Amino acid sequence: MHFRRGFPFLEKWLLQEIFKAIGPAPLRFSFKEGQSMTPPGVIPVATIVIRDLRTMIGMMFDPEVYFGEAFADGRIEVQGDLVRALQAVYESWPSGRAGKSAYQKFTSRWADWQQKNSLRGSRANIHRHYDLGNDFYKLWLDSQMVYTCAYFPSPSATLEEAQEAKLDYICRKLNLQPGERVVEAGCGWGALALHMARNYGVYVKAFNISHEQILHARRRAAEEGLSDRVEFVEDDCRNISGRFDVFVSVGMLEHVGIANYASLGEVMHRCIGDSGRGLLHFIGRSHKGVFSRWIRKRIFPGAYAPTLAEAMDVLQPYRYAVLDVENLRPHYAKTLEHWLERFDRSTEQISSMYDPWFPRAWRLYLAGSMAAFRTGTLQLFQISFAGPRSTSIPWTRARLYTDANAITERREDASWMHATS
Amino acid sequence: MHFRRGFPFLEKWLLQEIFKAIGPAPLRFSFKEGQSMTPPGVIPVATIVIRDLRTMIGMMFDPEVYFGEAFADGRIEVQGDLVRALQAVYESWPSGRAGKSAYQKFTSRWADWQQKNSLRGSRANIHRHYDLGNDFYKLWLDSQMVYTCAYFPSPSATLEEAQEAKLDYICRKLNLQPGERVVEAGCGWGALALHMARNYGVYVKAFNISHEQILHARRRAAEEGLSDRVEFVEDDCRNISGRFDVFVSVGMLEHVGIANYASLGEVMHRCIGDSGRGLLHFIGRSHKGVFSRWIRKRIFPGAYAPTLAEAMDVLQPYRYAVLDVENLRPHYAKTLEHWLERFDRSTEQISSMYDPWFPRAWRLYLAGSMAAFRTGTLQLFQISFAGPRSTSIPWTRARLYTDANAITERREDASWMHATS
Numbered sequence: 001m002h003f004r005r006g007f008p009f010l011e012k013w014l015l016q017e018i019f020k021a022i023g024p025a026p027l028r029f030s031f032k033e034g035q036s037m038t039p040p041g042v043i044p045v046a047t048i049v050i051r052d053l054r055t056m057i058g059m060m061f062d063p064e065v066y067f068g069e070a071f072a073d074g075r076i077e078v079q080g081d082l083v084r085a086l087q088a089v090y091e092s093w094p095s096g097r098a099g100k101s102a103y104q105k106f107t108s109r110w111a112d113w114q115q116k117n118s119l120r121g122s123r124a125n126i127h128r129h130y131d132l133g134n135d136f137y138k139l140w141l142d143s144q145m146v147y148t149c150a151y152f153p154s155p156s157a158t159l160e161e162a163q164e165a166k167l168d169y170i171c172r173k174l175n176l177q178p179g180e181r182v183v184e185a186g187c188g189w190g191a192l193a194l195h196m197a198r199n200y201g202v203y204v205k206a207f208n209i210s211h212e213q214i215l216h217a218r219r220r221a222a223e224e225g226l227s228d229r230v231e232f233v234e235d236d237c238r239n240i241s242g243r244f245d246v247f248v249s250v251g252m253l254e255h256v257g258i259a260n261y262a263s264l265g266e267v268m269h270r271c272i273g274d275s276g277r278g279l280l281h282f283i284g285r286s287h288k289g290v291f292s293r294w295i296r297k298r299i300f301p302g303a304y305a306p307t308l309a310e311a312m313d314v315l316q317p318y319r320y321a322v323l324d325v326e327n328l329r330p331h332y333a334k335t336l337e338h339w340l341e342r343f344d345r346s347t348e349q350i351s352s353m354y355d356p357w358f359p360r361a362w363r364l365y366l367a368g369s370m371a372a373f374r375t376g377t378l379q380l381f382q383i384s385f386a387g388p389r390s391t392s393i394p395w396t397r398a399r400l401y402t403d404a405n406a407i408t409e410r411r412e413d414a415s416w417m418h419a420t421s
Numbered sequence: 422m423h424f425r426r427g428f429p430f431l432e433k434w435l436l437q438e439i440f441k442a443i444g445p446a447p448l449r450f451s452f453k454e455g456q457s458m459t460p461p462g463v464i465p466v467a468t469i470v471i472r473d474l475r476t477m478i479g480m481m482f483d484p485e486v487y488f489g490e491a492f493a494d495g496r497i498e499v500q501g502d503l504v505r506a507l508q509a510v511y512e513s514w515p516s517g518r519a520g521k522s523a524y525q526k527f528t529s530r531w532a533d534w535q536q537k538n539s540l541r542g543s544r545a546n547i548h549r550h551y552d553l554g555n556d557f558y559k560l561w562l563d564s565q566m567v568y569t570c571a572y573f574p575s576p577s578a579t580l581e582e583a584q585e586a587k588l589d590y591i592c593r594k595l596n597l598q599p600g601e602r603v604v605e606a607g608c609g610w611g612a613l614a615l616h617m618a619r620n621y622g623v624y625v626k627a628f629n630i631s632h633e634q635i636l637h638a639r640r641r642a643a644e645e646g647l648s649d650r651v652e653f654v655e656d657d658c659r660n661i662s663g664r665f666d667v668f669v670s671v672g673m674l675e676h677v678g679i680a681n682y683a684s685l686g687e688v689m690h691r692c693i694g695d696s697g698r699g700l701l702h703f704i705g706r707s708h709k710g711v712f713s714r715w716i717r718k719r720i721f722p723g724a725y726a727p728t729l730a731e732a733m734d735v736l737q738p739y740r741y742a743v744l745d746v747e748n749l750r751p752h753y754a755k756t757l758e759h760w761l762e763r764f765d766r767s768t769e770q771i772s773s774m775y776d777p778w779f780p781r782a783w784r785l786y787l788a789g790s791m792a793a794f795r796t797g798t799l800q801l802f803q804i805s806f807a808g809p810r811s812t813s814i815p816w817t818r819a820r821l822y823t824d825a826n827a828i829t830e831r832r833e834d835a836s837w838m839h840a841t842s
Binding site: 151154155286288307308309310313315316317319322323324325327329330388393395396397398400401402 | 572573574575576707708709728729730731733734736737738740741742743744745746747748750751797800802809814816817818819821822823
């Protein structure tokens, strides 16, 4: 480690311990202003300024949670590019480090228990994040209010174009046919359900336990004259009844919790049986791990990003066959880039709406997510699947990419095979 | 059950027991000629004629193995469409039925042990199937001798076109760049290795433990003047050394056995490290299960088709991220249709080369595989993956489908992102 200026023993030792905890990231850690430390032989991408001794000690014991807490409080300041700084940490983070100490293990288990996704627990968890007020989300989401990974046909597409492209991409992956019945589990502000009904002539029953989102979605359906084709239900998707052709869920599996995958599979099977098909879109991982404990504490209580193998626990018990998995990780990094840019442009308004820690915490969450998708700490999986008796298996995927916007032509596409012809 | 003509008690009981064992398939079982049985209310798709009492008893105890043995011996004859008859059985087969009795469990474990894929065991298992003689495989494979699932851009493509399309599809999925080094584990008669070197300017080291296949592959490389760019090594891929950019394996995972997935992952990591990428193409399942015990006994010793979740045991330990999974099940059914047709056209020649049971056993194996892919008993997965430090993550999959044959244009395609830009 390189030191500059006079440096008291305790502070030097604490900075060394912080680097031990987070790994040799190319960062400059600085106590108050003057004194600083950088691992040898690296050019720091940013400077982390720690404002007090208490924060130094917290960072040493539990950097994952304490960095978030102190950043939100203003006791830590990042000088330079926040996203690049977080990428540097993700890349140097010792593998298997998270939750290693007894204290960290205990707080992680405690959070698991406190935030468990029972019918009641889910309602509390979802309420805390999604009922922050539609006005808040309107400030930095796209005009349709889609709060999941977009699909950018090219990196230069606008966020509005990319969210519209994502909605349509999902419909094409599902090969929706006019008159079919679709159930959506976790429908956000209703954009996908409305897109499916409007452009594909299907009937949609869409579930969500966020009160504010359901009200907004119903209003939009009424405005568009789609209320007879889209029903928005304020209920847990575990209570779904009725028979459907298609099951779709975008950005919900993260909130289900791995303990409930078997019962989600059961719900799906009750809805679409052996002959239905569906799509799951969710944040995943290439190796087992829990979300940052700070994210779970402040942003997403009860969230868990599964590996592909873990996600199979939803599909395998009922012999649903995976037809297609696509990793859209680069698209989530790009989506977050747009969100963070809009968020930063609305700082003043957001600051006037909430306590001072709130915009800082959310900025860290958005920047940290962007860093996680850029470094591959998180992945975004879209899984298309079909039941063992489904007769709607696509012959190739070419139809997804040829003339992507020709919705009317697509319906006449006959290049689907009957599996047991 | 409906009976016709006079029917002795024992034979009637045996036929009932056979239907209990295989499920109420829409088949007519007939003992010798005259006497027969069909489940009520179904129209039989074919008639299974059993020629002697011994076969009746065997079918009752262990229809999975005994049907194959008796069919190959000529003690069972199928009148009507063999593939449709086998589809009917797959569709009615009671789930979890295979290997349920103590006897069946014992024979299955015994086979596991006898056929285990140690370095020596693999050599014996592979020798038995792939060293049957190149002249035999030439009779019914395509001109390039590709013995894995083809890719039919449209269902009416020829087998030759579809195998060529498959080879190129894999190269495009891998985004091969001139000068890169590729390792292929299990290279068959060398078609993919030669295609990659010829059309993509890469260097290939290809492994195979089948002696006859390696000799053929080396001859082809010499004929094409590619010997300086493709090295065919007669060795187990577990002994690979050297550093590569890309790892590819087509139709080998089935022969590795689930107990060896961790060591295959280790081999991959030794070859391509954290920054490489690769593709696995293999026969899989949507639920856990073993290959037909008859197939393992007579055709593919040591074979196992994993679920997607099981296959992740190869990739997860080294944090390889799944980029893309495609299920090509309908394409394997179509490939097998072509193979069986060519096989049937060569019956006379094949009969002159082997014992009488051999062509019947192989006919059953090809027809049974076709039925398994048609009914979804088996799946065909192509998994593209990249290491945690790979900088070659495709932006979208569109480039796979636009102007698919323009190899030169493809190299100039710049729509690949650097994951950590």
